[in-house]
Amino acid sequence: xxxxxxxxxxxxxxxxxxxxxxxxxxxxxxxxxxxxxxxxxxxxxxxxxxxxxxxxxxxxxxxxxxxxxxxxxxxxxxxxxxxxxxxxxxxxxxxxxxxxxxxxxxxxxxxxxxxxxxxxxxxxxxxxxxxxxxxxxxxxxxxxxxxxxxxxxxxxxxxxxxxxxxxxxxxxxxxxxxxxxxxxxxxxxxxxxxx
Numbered sequence: 515x516x517x518x519x520x521x522x523x524x525x526x527x528x529x530x531x532x533x534x535x536x537x538x539x540x541x542x543x544x545x546x547x548x549x550x551x552x553x554x555x556x557x558x559x560x561x562x563x564x565x566x567x568x569x570x571x572x573x574x575x576x577x578x579x580x581x582x583x584x585x586x587x588x589x590x591x592x593x594x595x596x597x598x599x600x601x602x603x604x605x606x607x608x609x610x611x612x613x614x615x616x617x618x619x620x621x622x623x624x625x626x627x628x629x630x631x632x633x634x635x636x637x638x639x640x641x642x643x644x645x646x647x648x649x650x651x652x653x654x655x656x657x658x659x660x661x662x663x664x665x666x667x668x669x670x671x672x673x674x675x676x677x678x679x680x681x682x683x684x685x686x687x688x689x690x691x692x693x694x695x696x697x698x699x700x701x702x703x704x705x706x707x708x709x
Contacts (some may be wrong), residue, residue: 524606537654
C-alpha cells in the first residue's frame with residue numbers, strides 16, 4: 515500500500531474496524547485448540563461496495579459477510595495478510611495503536627508452536643488482548659486451555675511451586691530435593707488407641 519492508502523485504511527480501522535484473537539477448540543489440532551486472529555471492517559450493507567473497494571486495496575484478501583442485521587463485514591484471517599496489513603497501518607493508527615502493537619507482537623509467534631508451555635503462554639496473551647476490546651461475549655480462556663493440556667498429560671502435572679522456588683526452599687533448610695511424586699523418609703504415624 516502507498517502512504518495515502520495505508521493512512522486511509524488505518525483511519526477506517528480506528529473507526530469501524532476491530533482486531534481480535536480467539537481461542538478455538540479443535541480436537542484435530544496438536545493442543546486441542548488453535549488461535550484465530552481476525553481483523554474486520556464493518557459498514558452498513560447499503561454501503562457494502564465500499565468494503566469491496568477496501569478489499570481490492572488490500573490485494574483481494576479476506577471475505578465479505580452480510581450479517582442480516584443491516585451490517586456487513588470485510589473479514590481477514592490470513593496471518594500473512596494480517597501481518598502485512600498491520601505493519602503498513604501501524605504508523606497511522608491512533609485509537610487502536612495498542613491493539614496493533616500487541617497484535618504485531620503475537621502474530622509472528624503463532625506459526626508452528628510445538629511446545630505446550632509456549633502455547634499456554636500465547637493463550638494468556640490472547641486473554642490479555644481481549645481486555646482491549648469491549649466485547650463481553652462468552653469465550654474460551656487460557657484457563658480452559660491449561661485444564662485441557664493438564665488433563666491430557668501434555669503439561670507436566672508436577673508441583674510448580676517447588677519447581678520454581680528451589681532456591682527459596684534451600685534457604686529455609688530444605689537441603690534435599692522435594693520429590694514431586696510424594697515419596698519421603700518420614701515414618702508413618704502409629705495408630706492411636708483411645709482408652
